[in-house]
Amino acid sequence: MIKSILRSFYPAPLNTKPKEWLRASVGACVGVLTASMVCQYFYGIELALHLLGPIGASSVLLFAVSTGALAQPWSIVGSYFVATGSALIAVYLLGHSILSASFAVGLAIGAMCIFRCLHPPGGAVALCIVLSQTDLAQLGFYVFYPVMLNAGILLCCALVFNNLTLVRYPKMHTSSSADINHTNDIPPFERVGFNSDDLDAALSDIGEFVDVTREDLEGIIRSTEKHALRRSMGDIQASHIMSKDVLSGTPETTIKEAIRLLMHHSIKSLPILDSKKHIVGIVSLTDIIKYPASIRNSGALGLFGFKKNISLSDIMHTSVTCVTAAAHIVELIPLLSRQGLHCIPVLQNNEFVGVVTQTDLIAALHRDLMVHLH
Structure with missing residues (x-):
């Protein structure tokens, strides 16, 4: 005592x-x-x-x-x-x-x-x-x-x-889960883990002053979960599960050619590389579908039904979320689920070496689950 x-x-x-x-x-x-x-x-x-x-x-x-x-x-x-x-x-x-x-x-x-x-x-x-x-x-x-x-x-x-001095102040109140589908559905991470109501109930159980913002407390708990998951899953890196034989385009690739590649190989996104294999953008089927609709509704060419020979440089996203080959699988999970990305380019020494898709991630998680069950 x-x-x-x-x-x-x-x-x-x-x-x-x-x-x-x-x-x-x-x-x-x-x-x-x-x-x-x-x-x-x-x-x-x-x-x-x-x-x-x-x-x-x-x-x-x-x-x-x-x-x-x-x-x-x-x-x-x-x-x-x-x-x-x-x-x-x-x-x-x-x-x-x-x-x-x-x-x-x-x-x-x-x-x-x-x-x-x-x-x-x-x-x-x-x-x-x-x-x-x-x-x-x-x-x-x-x-x-x-x-x-x-x-x-x-x-x-x-x-x-x-x-x-690179310390963000004041503390911004941000939502932990973005509504990427614009529906009333509960975000995927909150369906299997703790959600906002659980956190409110826990704070209510304490019933005392806690000198930490609600957002910080949620961040600490989720970070703890991530480190615990990383420890239990071992050293599974992006390089172990990525697809290496990856189709890609260049800024000069036409939309017609991009559609042919995406449809023929049943993929949803196409990385865009320069001559040095540096990733400069990415294009998805959704981007291609949206773009013709926008040009048909504006400009003289759209009024008369003419089509331009559009290249991917006109529609590609230049801000691309990438990971290194040594990135742990736990770092990939929120990117491919919470942020709604279909694939993540993998870099090694700033050079494109492959992609991790949602399918690659599911296969790796299934393999890890089977190992633990046995």
């Missing part, structure tokens, strides 16, 4: 690298310095020093754990605003006292929860305002100005610095 309690005090390992520690440290230093200097310029050194504590605490969240739910823009702006309002209410009712400060913090936490802007330094903002009987107290309702100025400056620093 005692060992278990003592073990709980042992610090958990950090899953970040020293490079990230340095980045966060520099960012926090820049943010605190900038906010403090601007506040000092407009309101003087004494008032700037009174509000320095919450700014320092906020900088830890905005620069060190910027993906957390407590570090998002609405969290800092909303919390500073409601904490200031809570402090003014506490001062009005109870004056400047320890009881008033305690009441202000409790009121601020409740308000932050209601307005979904929980941010720990908000409690410090309330304390600073209540316990300051000189500079901040004299401002009355005008205390909102320096407080919100600090919040705005620090937030601007976080937006600029984090994104310049």
Whole structure:
């Protein structure tokens, strides 16, 4: 029992690298310095020093754990605003006292929860305002100005610095599964694994504050599933399952020739290569079907029914999703299912060496399943 309690005090390992520690440290230093200097310029050194504590605490969240739910823009702006309002209410009712400060913090936490802007330094903002009987107290309702100025400056620093150092901020709310077929059907990954309702139910079971965004939590779980699947499936790489004798076209190949190749060999996509076997595009049957319809409805040639000798360079997709020959099969599964791709070109030293199709993937998964069953 005692060992278990003592073990709980042992610090958990950090899953970040020293490079990230340095980045966060520099960012926090820049943010605190900038906010403090601007506040000092407009309101003087004494008032700037009174509000320095919450700014320092906020900088830890905005620069060190910027993906957390407590570090998002609405969290800092909303919390500073409601904490200031809570402090003014506490001062009005109870004056400047320890009881008033305690009441202000409790009121601020409740308000932050209601307005979904929980941010720990908000409690410090309330304390600073209540316990300051000189500079901040004299401002009355005008205390909102320096407080919100600090919040705005620090937030601007976080937006600029984090994104310049390749840390996306703020955290974007994105859907985990794209609706590629534009139907109401449940995405394939959610039919056999956990879905959005399951995640909501799990968070409801916890019933406590969790400093992680819902999207990050889903990403962590799916990443864990991927690593577990990769461990169980062994070292199956794209080079092991890809089709090597692959038909391809060039930018100069005509649509007529492309249709002949696709129909004769019963394939859905045609990689487009240049003279050095570098992939420069890809064309599918769908692309070919859509294109003639679009030119028939526009332009003088379309009105009179004339047809151009169209080459694949006119309709091919130049942004092609590719994988390396060493890519693990687990990396291919979401590309061929969730993103709706029919085939993925495989590169080795930037040279096209084959494709992995949905059929290749199904055959490999079936073989792996049979091995585990035996």
